[in-house]
Amino acid sequence: MYQLTDVTKLYAKGRHTVPAVRNLTLQIEDGQWLAVQGRTGHGKSTLLNLLGGLDRPTSGTIEFDGKNLGQLREDQVTRLRAKSIGFIFQTFNLVPTLSAAENVEAALIPLRVGAAERHRRVAAALDSVALGDRSRHLPGEMSGGQQQRVAIARALVKEPTVLLADEPTGNLDEDTRDEIIGLLEKLWRERGLTLVLVTHDSAIAQRAQRVGVMSKGQLSLRDDARQPADSMPD
Amino acid sequence: MFFITYLRRELRRRMRQAIFIGLGLALGIGLVVTVTAASAGVKKAQSDVLKSLYGVGTDVTVTGKAPRLALPGAAPAKGGGGQTFQIGPGGAQLCSNGKCHNAAGQTVDHLNSTSYGPISQAEVAAVARLKDVKAAAGGLALSDTSVTIPKNFGQRGGPVPTPNQFTVQGVDTSHLSLGPLSSGTVTSGRSLTSADANSNVAVLDSGYARSHKLKAGSTVKIVGHSFTVVGIVTQPQTGTPPQVYIPLARAQAIGRAAGNKRLKNEVNTIYVTARSAADIPTVQAEIKHLLPKDTVTTAASLASEVTGSLSSTAKLANVLGRWLSILVLIAAFAVASLLTMAAVARRVREFGTLKALGWRSSRIVAQVMGESLTVGILGGAAGVGLGFAGAAIITAVAPKLSATIASSAGQGFTAVAGGPGRVFSPTSTHSVAVPMSASVTAAAIVAAVVLAVVGGLLAGSFGSWRIARLRPADALARVA
Numbered sequence: 001m002y003q004l005t006d007v008t009k010l011y012a013k014g015r016h017t018v019p020a021v022r023n024l025t026l027q028i029e030d031g032q033w034l035a036v037q038g039r040t041g042h043g044k045s046t047l048l049n050l051l052g053g054l055d056r057p058t059s060g061t062i063e064f065d066g067k068n069l070g071q072l073r074e075d076q077v078t079r080l081r082a083k084s085i086g087f088i089f090q091t092f093n094l095v096p097t098l099s100a101a102e103n104v105e106a107a108l109i110p111l112r113v114g115a116a117e118r119h120r121r122v123a124a125a126l127d128s129v130a131l132g133d134r135s136r137h138l139p140g141e142m143s144g145g146q147q148q149r150v151a152i153a154r155a156l157v158k159e160p161t162v163l164l165a166d167e168p169t170g171n172l173d174e175d176t177r178d179e180i181i182g183l184l185e186k187l188w189r190e191r192g193l194t195l196v197l198v199t200h201d202s203a204i205a206q207r208a209q210r211v212g213v214m215s216k217g218q219l220s221l222r223d224d225a226r227q228p229a230d231s232m233p234d
Numbered sequence: 235m236f237f238i239t240y241l242r243r244e245l246r247r248r249m250r251q252a253i254f255i256g257l258g259l260a261l262g263i264g265l266v267v268t269v270t271a272a273s274a275g276v277k278k279a280q281s282d283v284l285k286s287l288y289g290v291g292t293d294v295t296v297t298g299k300a301p302r303l304a305l306p307g308a309a310p311a312k313g314g315g316g317q318t319f320q321i322g323p324g325g326a327q328l329c330s331n332g333k334c335h336n337a338a339g340q341t342v343d344h345l346n347s348t349s350y351g352p353i354s355q356a357e358v359a360a361v362a363r364l365k366d367v368k369a370a371a372g373g374l375a376l377s378d379t380s381v382t383i384p385k386n387f388g389q390r391g392g393p394v395p396t397p398n399q400f401t402v403q404g405v406d407t408s409h410l411s412l413g414p415l416s417s418g419t420v421t422s423g424r425s426l427t428s429a430d431a432n433s434n435v436a437v438l439d440s441g442y443a444r445s446h447k448l449k450a451g452s453t454v455k456i457v458g459h460s461f462t463v464v465g466i467v468t469q470p471q472t473g474t475p476p477q478v479y480i481p482l483a484r485a486q487a488i489g490r491a492a493g494n495k496r497l498k499n500e501v502n503t504i505y506v507t508a509r510s511a512a513d514i515p516t517v518q519a520e521i522k523h524l525l526p527k528d529t530v531t532t533a534a535s536l537a538s539e540v541t542g543s544l545s546s547t548a549k550l551a552n553v554l555g556r557w558l559s560i561l562v563l564i565a566a567f568a569v570a571s572l573l574t575m576a577a578v579a580r581r582v583r584e585f586g587t588l589k590a591l592g593w594r595s596s597r598i599v600a601q602v603m604g605e606s607l608t609v610g611i612l613g614g615a616a617g618v619g620l621g622f623a624g625a626a627i628i629t630a631v632a633p634k635l636s637a638t639i640a641s642s643a644g645q646g647f648t649a650v651a652g653g654p655g656r657v658f659s660p661t662s663t664h665s666v667a668v669p670m671s672a673s674v675t676a677a678a679i680v681a682a683v684v685l686a687v688v689g690g691l692l693a694g695s696f697g698s699w700r701i702a703r704l705r706p707a708d709a710l711a712r713v714a
Contacts, residue, residue, distance in 0.1 A: 045711070054590060055707035075594065082592020089710070093587040097243035102236070109236055110592040154591070 001162065001194045002028040002051060007060035009046050009217075020046035022217035024060070030161070033188055033195040035205035038214030044198045045166055047214065051196055052085050052164050053077040065161075082110035086155030088184075090167040092147040094139040100126060100150045101135035107154045125157035126150075129183060145176035149183065156187060163188070165197040169204065181207065241604050248577060252609050255570045259613030259689045260620055262559070262566035263682045267621020267674055269555035270681065272628055275672040276548045279635060292412055293514045296361065296504040296521055297529045298351030301492035326387040338387060343380040345402060345457045345489045350375060350502035352491050357525060358504050364520045366513040371412040372501030374404030374485040375476070378456055400442060402456060403476035404485025404501070407431045412505040415467065415479050423450030423465030430481050436461040440468040442477035454478060457488050547635055547670065563685065570693035574606055578697035585701055586709025595702045602701060603694040610690020611683075618674070618682045625672040632670035 009021040020043045028034055028051075038044050049055040050062055053069050062069045064084075069077060086107075094103045104122045113121070126132050129149040139147050148168060155163055165184065169177035181204050188195045197208060205211045212219045245252050320327045320334070328337035355372055362370035379399045386392040405415050407428045415425065415437065426437055436454055443449060443466045452463045461480060469475040486497045508517040514532055521530045578585075585598050 046707075049707040049710070052590065054710065055705070078589070078592055078594055081590065087587075087590045089587070091583075093583060093590075093710075095240075095584055095587070097247045098240065102239060102243075105236060106240075106588065106593075107591045110594065110597070158592075 001030045001032070001065065002026070003061075003063040004050075005061045005063075007050065007057045007062060009043075009050060009055065010058045019217045021050065021057070024217070024219050026212075026219060026221075028194060028196065030194055031192045032210060033185075033197065033208040034210045034212060035208030036196065036198045036212050036214055036219070037200065037202065037205050042214045043217040044214045046217075047219070048164050048166050048196065048198055051162075052087060053081050078110070083158065084161050086158065086160040086163045088148070088151050088155050088163065088165040088168045090170040092139070092144070092151045092171075094147055094150060094154075096139050099136050099138055100131060100142065100146075100153075103139070103150055104154045104157050107158050111158060121157050122153075125153040128156070128187070129153045143176075144172050145179060148172065148176075148180050152180070152183060152187070156191070159191075160193070162194045162196070165195065167198055167200065169199070169201065177201070177204070237601065237604065240601060241608060244601075244605055245608060251573055251577065252612075255573050255693065256609050256613035256616060258566040258569050259610055259686060260616035262563035262689075263614050263617025263685050264620025264624060265562050266559040266685060267618055267678045267682050268624030268628065268672070269551060269559050270678040271621060271625035271672040271674045272555065272670075273548075273551040274675050274678070275625075275628070275670055276551050276635075278673070279670065280548065292416075292505045293508040293511070293532065294506040294517050294521065295531045296353065296506065296525060297531070298353045298502045299527045299529065300349050301351050326383050328383075337383040338385040339383065341380055341382045343378070343457050345376050345378045345485075346492070347374060347376050347489060347497065347502045348492050351528075352495075352497060352500035352502055353504060353525070353528060355499045355501060358501060360524060361504055361506060361521055364517065364524070366509050366517045366520065368507045368509045369409060369412060370504055370506045371406040371409030372482065373406060373413045373503040373505060374402075374482060374489060374497065374501050375503055376402040376404065376485060376489045378402050378478075400477045402478045402480060402485060402489070404482040404489065405479050406482045406501075409505075412507060413503075414469075414476050418467030418469050418475070421466050421468050423463070425465050425467065426479060426481060430464070432483050433481060434459060434461045434484060435464045435481070437465045437467055437479040438463055439475050439477045439479075440466050456480070459484075459488055563689075567689050567692050570606070570609070570689055571696045574602070574693040574697040575700060578602060578700050582704065582709045585704055586706045589704070589706035590710065595704075598701050599698040602697050603691065606694030606697070607687065607690035610686045610688075610693065613689065614682050614686020617686065618679055621678065621682065622674050625674050628670065628672040632672075635670050 004024055004026040007021055007024045007026075008019060010017045010019050012018075022043075024047070036044050036047060046055065050057055050069075051064075053064075053072075056070050060070075064080065067080070069080075072080070095106065098106065101119075101122050104125050105118055108118045108121060123132065123135070126135050129152050131146060131149055131153065134142060134146060134150075137146075139150070142150070148171075152168075163184075168184065169180050172180060184195065184197070185207060187193065195208075197204070199205055210221060212221045320329060326337040327334040328340060328342065353372070358370055358372040361367060364370075377399060378401075379397050381395045381397045383395055384393045387395060403414055405413060405426055407426050407430055410416060410426065410428075418425075418437075418439075420437075421440055423437075426435065436456075438448055438454070443463070446454075448454065448463055450463055450465055453460050454463060455461075456478065461478075461484075467479070482501070486500065489497045491497050491500065491502075504521075506517060506521065508514045514534075518530050518532055521528075588598055589595070
């Protein structure tokens with residue numbers, strides 16, 4: 001799925017250049033769940049942006065299904081993102097004026113799916129996160145957990161192969177956190193998704209197959225990774 | 235459709251801001267429409283004024299070179315046999331051919347063309363033959379002036395004679411579509427016809443007929459000749475059109491040029507129609523070449539001679555109104571652009587998220603442009619409404635405008651005394667009162683729509699420029 005080779009990402013901050021990611025080499029297999037931990041400002045979100053094609057590396061290569069993201073044109077990366085990569089954000093990032101269904105529908109707009117098919121897929125996606133009855137509600141009319149479930153439906157409605165989640169439970173209480181992580185785990189398992197999840201929460205990280213810790217732009221992988229079957233319920 | 239749903243919801247969310255932007259644009263566009271309407275109204279008023287002077291269908295007017303007014307005490311022209319009026323030690327005297335007699339109690343009546351010199355009918359024919367001329371007709375603009383000399387005139391404390399005057403227009407009955415009569419509407423009786431060429435018949439201006447209680451069938455006296463009134467006409471303006479229209483041949487027979495010369499086969503005005511509007515400058519040049527001493531006037535050149543409040547209003551509408559509109563529009567566009575940019579700045583996270591979802595920048599730009607365009611068009615529609623209201627207010631409250639045109643009709647009367655001479659030149663200028671009527675034209679509405687679209691696009695383009703430059707990672711990092 002992903003092959004990162006000697007990836008470095010530098011940011012200019014005033015007169016100084018700050019390395020957000022340094023000489024990172026990493027392979028992520030299809031259907032793998034990688035949890036990334038680390039302190040704030042150590043490059044977790046930058047790594048996620050690089051994997052999602054939202055940013056380009058300063059040096060090194062990021063291959064996605066054999067394609068070098070750094071060499072693709074902007075429109076090609078955009079198309080790839082529209083089709084294959086789903087995002088979940090800590091702050092949900094729903095469009096406040098659109099209903100739950102319309103927020104989910106927004107993910108299908110770049111794919112030029114017909115209206116009837118869009119509505120069918122949106123309904124199915126909301127059903128899969130148990131929000132079929134809240135489709136007409138605006139984000140402001142829903143709880144944080146419900147909003148994040150809408151965001152998950154939005155990420156999955158296009159049936160991506162990769163799901164990139166940036167602290168998806170960071171703004172949620174403990175019960176809701178468990179509910180959302182349980183949902184993500186279920187969907188990951190059912191759909192064979194490749195899931196990269198950035199989290200501060202070790203309890204959540206422990207549920208992933210592989211856990212990496214970002215520190216000063218470098219990723220250290222731990223060797224206690226589980227196989228997908230390990231997390232299957234009895 | 236998702237585009238419309240998103241646009242509608244976003245505008246509803248930013249309702250107050252959208253209304254503010256829309257009202258700003260409406261104000262600017264409304265001002266443009268009002269000023270354009272006022273300008274169109276002023277132009278129409280100018281056109282009506284010129285039409286009343288020119289006659290419908292007249293593109294170029296040629297007038298004979300103005301003769302020099304007789305100086306006080308000067309002898310009448312040789313062979314003219316004209317009368318002079320003198321005040322000497324023996325009292326008021328009327329002199330003709332060197333013989334003088336007491337003028338007290340007598341009436342002096344003249345039908346003269348003193349402001350315009352004569353043009354021969356052969357010259358009218360020559361003008362008609364010019365390549366780019368469609369038709370040409372001669373006319374005689376005359377003034378009938380009569381004065382009854384008081385018995386004790388000239389004595390210390392004696393009364394001053396008051397001239398009684400009306401204007402007479404000799405009309406070429408074979409070219410009735412040209413000249414001042416052509417612009418009149420017959421309200422009673424009939425107009426002149428070609429059969430009237432040598433008849434003592436007259437058509438009266440409605441204002442003159444009303445003030446003198448004349449109607450079709452009445453008789454008017456012109457230098458002692460009786461003319462039967464066959465019709466009454468109303469001119470489009472309430473200014474000073476000719477008051478009596480008679481056949482040209484009759485005007486030539488009874489009228490006199492300066493120095494009391496006869497006007498047989500002579501006119502003092504030629505009314506010309508060009509083959510097309512584009513030919514008018516050529517026709518003007520051709521006539522100037524053919525008749526170098528005479529004055530050749532087009533509607534455009536005559537318009538530049540119009541003075542009075544009509545002219546001032548035209549300048550006000552054209553200069554001040556235009557610049558005021560431009561300034562308000564610039565302000566409205568600037569405010570709309572700044573507010574749109576501010577709105578885009580507040581939606582950076584939203585646009586970053588959409589980019590992360592795979593939306594192309596062009597799609598997001600189209601969304602923002604659509605929102606701006608909608609506000610612009612709604613503002614434009616409100617602006618057209620404001621423009622109509624402004625035009626209605628101007629029409630309702632604006633006073634009548636006056637237009638003054640110097641020496642256009644060419645009548646005068648000269649009185650010469652033994653002492654310092656006095657010149658009566660009552661109609662050396664024409665003053666016309668014109669109602670100010672501002673009307674919104676289709677062109678103004680089209681201009682409003684264009685401005686609304688431009689305003690919307692301009693406001694949207696600043697925001698769109700920012701969106702196009704927005705890197706999704708940066709947009710998301712700002713809120714992370």
